[in-house]
Amino acid sequence: MRAVHELSICTxxxxxVEAHADGRTVDxxxxxxxxxxxxxxxxxxxxxxxxxxxxxxxxxxxxxNHIPAVLHCRICGARTAIEVPVFRCGCGSxxxxxVGGEELLVTSLDLAGPRTAAPxxx
Amino acid sequence: MGRFHYHADxxxxxxxxxxxQDHEHEHEHDHHHEGSVGDHSGYTTGGLRVDVLxxxxxxxxxxxxxxxxxxxxxxxxxxxxxxxxxxxKTTLLREVLLRIGATLRVGIVEGDIExxxxxxxxxxxxxxxxxxxxxxxxxxxxxxxxxMVRSALPRLPLADLDLxxxxxxxxLVCPAEFDVGEDARAMVFSITEGEEKPxxxxxMFRSADLVIVNKIDLLPYLDFDLPAFYSxxxxxxxxxxxxxxxxxxxxGVDDVCTWLRSLADHE
Ligand SMILES: Nc1nc2c(ncn2[C@@H]2O[C@H](COP(=O)(O)OP(=O)(O)O)[C@@H](O)[C@H]2O)c(=O)[nH]1
Ligand SMILES: [Mg+2]
Ligand SMILES: [Zn+2]
Ligand SMILES: [Zn+2]
Ligand SMILES: [Zn+2]
Ligand SMILES: [Zn+2]
Numbered sequence: 001m002r003a004v005h006e007l008s009i010c011t012x013x014x015x016x017v018e019a020h021a022d023g024r025t026v027d028x029x030x031x032x033x034x035x036x037x038x039x040x041x042x043x044x045x046x047x048x049x050x051x052x053x054x055x056x057x058x059x060x061x062x063x064x065n066h067i068p069a070v071l072h073c074r075i076c077g078a079r080t081a082i083e084v085p086v087f088r089c090g091c092g093s094x095x096x097x098x099v100g101g102e103e104l105l106v107t108s109l110d111l112a113g114p115r116t117a118a119p120x121x122x
Numbered sequence: 123m124g125r126f127h128y129h130a131d132x133x134x135x136x137x138x139x140x141x142x143q144d145h146e147h148e149h150e151h152d153h154h155h156e157g158s159v160g161d162h163s164g165y166t167t168g169g170l171r172v173d174v175l176x177x178x179x180x181x182x183x184x185x186x187x188x189x190x191x192x193x194x195x196x197x198x199x200x201x202x203x204x205x206x207x208x209x210x211k212t213t214l215l216r217e218v219l220l221r222i223g224a225t226l227r228v229g230i231v232e233g234d235i236e237x238x239x240x241x242x243x244x245x246x247x248x249x250x251x252x253x254x255x256x257x258x259x260x261x262x263x264x265x266x267x268x269x270m271v272r273s274a275l276p277r278l279p280l281a282d283l284d285l286x287x288x289x290x291x292x293x294l295v296c297p298a299e300f301d302v303g304e305d306a307r308a309m310v311f312s313i314t315e316g317e318e319k320p321x322x323x324x325x326m327f328r329s330a331d332l333v334i335v336n337k338i339d340l341l342p343y344l345d346f347d348l349p350a351f352y353s354x355x356x357x358x359x360x361x362x363x364x365x366x367x368x369x370x371x372x373x374g375v376d377d378v379c380t381w382l383r384s385l386a387d388h389e
Contacts (some may be wrong), residue, residue: 005264015176020174027169031178038295038325083131085324086357094360106174113169 006043009104016106025112030112035069035105055061057069069101154277156194182300185268189275189303196280198229198384200288202304204326207292207313207320210336215287215377219247219328222379231265231274231288240289252277268303285386294319298326306331306385313337313344317351324358332363332381339368358376 010050017029021085029048033039041064052058072087073096079098088094177183193200205211209235220230232241233254241251252274254266270286278286288304290297309330311319314337320327328335333355341348355362365381367374 002385005299008265008267008296009178015181015225016174016176016178020172020176024170050219056263083329086323086356087360088326104178106178106255108174109172111170111172 003049004043006039006047007051012057013048013106014051014057017060018107019056020106020109021057021111023056026027026057026109027112028061028063028110030065030107030109031109032065032067032103032105034067034101036098037103037104038114039104040051041066046110065107067100068101070099071096071106072099123332128285129308143287155386179299182268186301186303189268189272192275192280193198193286193303196283198280198283198286199308199388200286201382201385202288202290202297202302202305202307202316203310203312204290204294204297204307205329206294206315207234209310209315210293210367210369211292212243212312213288214310214334214336214367214375215244215289217369217372217375218287218379218382219249219376222382223248226383227282227284229278229280229283229286231271231278231286233270233274233291234289247307250278250283260297264291264298266290267300267301271302287382292328294323298323298329299330308332308381310334312338312349313340313346313348317347317354320351320354320358326359327355327362330359330362332365333341333380334374335364335366336369338366339371340374 013029013031014104017026021034033041033044044064045062048060048062052060052108069083071082071087071089072078073091073093075093075095076089076091078089078091079099087098090097161386199348203211203215215230218369222228228249230241230244230251231254232244232251234240241253254270254274280286288302307330309326309332313335317342335348335351340346352364355364363381364373365377367378371377
């Protein structure tokens with residue numbers, strides 16, 4: 001069986017989350033994942049379960065925000081979301097920049113609420 | 123521009139572009155805003171939201187930059203060679219070394235662990251070969267990352283080389299995701315693979331600076347549609363350089379040598 005790159009992504013992800021959680025309990029890890037990053041969401045979630053098993057991050061889940069692939073045309077200025085991998089503007093130009101779809105970011109963490117009863121804020 | 127956001131204490135700001143690159147700063151920032159003292163005293167009813175905005179592969183990118191700067195210091199130019207398993211990377215490299223070895227000092231990082239004999243196939247041609255240690259944890263079987271390449275560098279006389287070729291693991295998905303500090307990416311595509319491959323693996327085909335169309339000697343025996351392949355390739359990477367080769371008959375290998383030489387001559 002070969003390893004999948006979702007597994008190595010999760011290994012890097014765990015290091016970042018651990019550093020930012022700083023010992024606090026994490027409920028949700030929010031991610032931006034671009035369409036062009038070839039990440040299969042279910043595989044990523046499953047890999048996360050494996051990677052955080054028996055670590056302080058066990059039980060935390062991934063919230064994957066899928067970002068579509070978007071081209072910006074330098075000739076006509078149009079912004080086009082693409083579903084198929086054809087990097088060409090509707091005007092025929094290939095002078096396009098990818099302005100969306102390459103994200104692979106941890107955006108934020110939701111930490112667990114306090115365990116002990118505490119008075120509400122005034 | 124970074125994204126603007128609000129914190130639990132009602133203050134808002136946006137982050138610098140390089141925020142996610144700078145680990146130290148990142149942590150200071152966190153602790154300053156979301157530490158267990160001050161405004162966030164743990165009396166909120168729900169959980170606390172902590173901003174991170176960090177690239178997941180940021181650590182790989184930083185190591186790749188360290189590699190890149192070592193390569194620059196040693197004046198060695200670096201090619202990351204990628205393909206599916208069996209496309210012909212090792213066979214082609216052998217042919218290249220036989221032709222180029224006398225005039226260009228070439229080193230090899232061998233990362234293809236599919237066939238453990240690849241390093242032996244490249245031995246004795248005058249090029250030092252450094253094998254990647256694959257015992258590097260998760261993901262170590264399907265791609266090379268910057269840290270793995272870095273681990274192979276001490277076994278190479280970098281300062282004595284003009285060109286370093288990294289033979290990546292045979293895989294059309296992940297190697298494209300991992301910058302290892304290379305100057306250019308050369309992809310070896312074999313015509314036994316089918317003309318729709320660029321559309322199925324657009325990220326790698328798009329990231330290539332050169333696409334080598336190998337096993338061209340087999341063209342008469344296959345119903346491979348070469349024009350359709352080029353059309354698919356142009357959809358994904360409109361201006362990419364291509365060279366047709368046969369590592370078996372030697373067709374086109376001189377053109378690959380010329381491309382590599384021009385890369386190494388480039389300052
Ligand atoms: N007919 C033909 N076979 C080739 C060519 N290049 C490589 N091969 C064969 O393809 C197989 C895989 O080649 P190899 O160099 O190990 O591929 P790698 O996995 O990309 O390094 C070997 O049996 C080679 O002899 C070529 O141009 N034509
Ligand atoms: Mg090989
Ligand atoms: Zn346009
Ligand atoms: Zn951090
Ligand atoms: Zn912030
Ligand atoms: Zn991989």
